[in-house]
Amino acid sequence: MLNDQQIEILHQYCECKGVSYYDVQTELVDHLADAIEKSQKKHPEFSFREHIAKVDAQFAPNEFALITKNKSKAIRRKYFSEFKEELYSYSRPPKILFLFFLYALLLSLNAYSHYFYVILQLLPLYLSINFMVWKKRLKILYGFHLFDSKKPLLSLKSIKWVYERIIITSYIPIILLSLYLRFKEFDRNSNFFFLTALYPIFIVAFISAVNIMYRIRFKIEKDYSKAFN
């Protein structure tokens, strides 16, 4: 069994090969350690460095970079499909009841308050100004502080990438539509129809993104606790 120092050397070896992510490194380090341990049994006279050189010769020059690149693609796809699965769950019972509740809430608020429609139109504008002015506060509000870790993690970077895209994609149409409706005069009820049709979908997309992000984030922390301590 390799000692702590030798494992650390293997992590550095991966780093030299262009693998800076701790989660990619751990799998490769285990692989290399197994190969070295096997080689040590066969040739006990060799030094640790010689065993590394022997194992290294079995790898193609760009093999490590290729593994990282493909892993990145695969986990992004995995996180997107988990998000889609979560989003679709709102079209089936029991979560569909939540969607109905949101529609009912917006419709009743619109019926009782004349200002509600205006607030609804201006809300995305207010939130986008927030994004620009209070970045730090919103970083915590939207959970972006959860993507900080002591060692770089490809899985964490990927879930952040996916999360940002979902938030932005669900945000932009709402802002554009709100602005369009703000300056283009329609009758109040048809305008409200557009907004009520979109707002609950935006809210559900946002909740799904946050749900998935938290679930994946804490699984990553559980699996790679050393990267956070």
Place this chain on the structure above:
Amino acid sequence: MNKSHLYKGCLEPIIMQLLNDNGRMYGYEITQMVKDLTKNELQITEGALYPLLHRLEASGILEVEMENIGNRVRKYYSLTKSGKKQNKVARTEIQAFIDTLQTLVNPKLA
């Protein structure tokens, strides 16, 4: 003659079958088992194995379990429920593929 390229399209069913037979396995264990079972005929490179494992994991065919082995972390792969179903389909497909090859290469035996 290096025959590895002949197995290229078959890696996925090979790995799925190994995981089906052995429950859970880690990367290095898979490479060694393939090497032993095929008597060094097929040697899966790390550059082929890990991207495939990650892709299968992303497709929901494989699930992952992390375990601390002494001073390092080991990643075990196993088939999910849908992975087991997928494996049955893959086995049927590969059998059909072998039969077709047999017909082409040795028509007398087919």
